[in-house]
Amino acid sequence: EIVLTQSPATLSLSPGERATLSCRASQSVTSYLAWYQQKPGQAPRLLIYDTSDRATGIPARFTGRGSGTDFTLTISSLEPEDFAVYYCHQRSTWPYTFGQGTKLEIK
Amino acid sequence: EVQLKESGGGLVQPGGSLRLSCVASGFTFSAYSMNWVRQAPGQGLELISYISSSSGTIYYAESVRGRFTISRDNAKNSLYLHTDRLRGEDTAVYYCARSVLGGLADWGQGTLVTVSS
Numbered sequence: 001e002i003v004l005t006q007s008p009a010t011l012s013l014s015p016g017e018r019a020t021l022s023c024r025a026s027q028s029v030t031s032y033l034a035w036y037q038q039k040p041g042q043a044p045r046l047l048i049y050d051t052s053d054r055a056t057g058i059p060a061r062f063t064g065r066g067s068g069t070d071f072t073l074t075i076s077s078l079e080p081e082d083f084a085v086y087y088c089h090q091r092s093t094w095p096y097t098f099g100q101g102t103k104l105e106i107k
Numbered sequence: 108e109v110q111l112k113e114s115g116g117g118l119v120q121p122g123g124s125l126r127l128s129c130v131a132s133g134f135t136f137s138a139y140s141m142n143w144v145r146q147a148p149g150q151g152l153e154l155i156s157y158i159s160s161s162s163g164t165i166y167y168a169e170s171v172r173g174r175f176t177i178s179r180d181n182a183k184n185s186l187y188l189h190t191d192r193l194r195g196e197d198t199a200v201y202y203c204a205r206s207v208l209g210g211l212a213d214w215g216q217g218t219l220v221t222v223s224s
Contacts, residue, residue: 034210034211036152036211043215043216044144044152044202044211044214045214046210049208049212053208055210089152089154089211091210094157094166095169096154096157097154098151098152098154101151
């Protein structure tokens with residue numbers, strides 16, 4: 001099973017700041033890495049798929065990068081609605097796994 | 108508008124069974140692979156089962172293999188998860204989600220399964 005390790009567990013930032021979230025895979029997932037945002041009481045929302053492609057309706061401030069085992073999600077300038085939990089997810093090898101999440105909180 | 112609506116959750120005793128359903132609308136259901144993802148209270152996400160558009164490919168996570176069965180009825184735009192021999196650790200919100208391109212692009216609101224005596 002491919003283990004995805006996200007860091008940091010919690011990120012405290014202010015609106016307008018830049019956020020960088022990391023996801024490291026225990027083995028290569030090539031480019032089959034996605035990012036999801038989840039707010040309390042809501043289902044997850046797809047942000048980025050295949051490392052760097054933004055899903056429909058996702059603002060340009062969300063950028064995904066990486067390849068192989070190391071990936072990042074960058075939010076260029078945080079908006080109040082961006083504070084949530086973020087999960088990375090690989091679909092390279094079954095079982096398709098999720099990282100444990102990074103909580104992005106308001107500082 | 109794409110909609111996915113789960114039902115069938117509830118309180119069940121350990122060892123019991125439940126059948127979860129997900130009704131889809133707003134897209135051609137028969138053209139897409141579907142998934143069940145669960146989330147235990149306060150925990151992260153676990154993709155527990157996948158089914159291809161024609162039901163030709165089915166996967167299960169190790170945690171549910173042999174106890175859960177995924178199926179679909181394309182004529183009824185419906186996805187199912189039959190859960191058997193339920194355990195306390197199966198307590199979670201269960202989401203159905205549609206695979207689109209490289210991600211799970213659409214999700215239902217979830218149905219809560221609570222396994223407790």
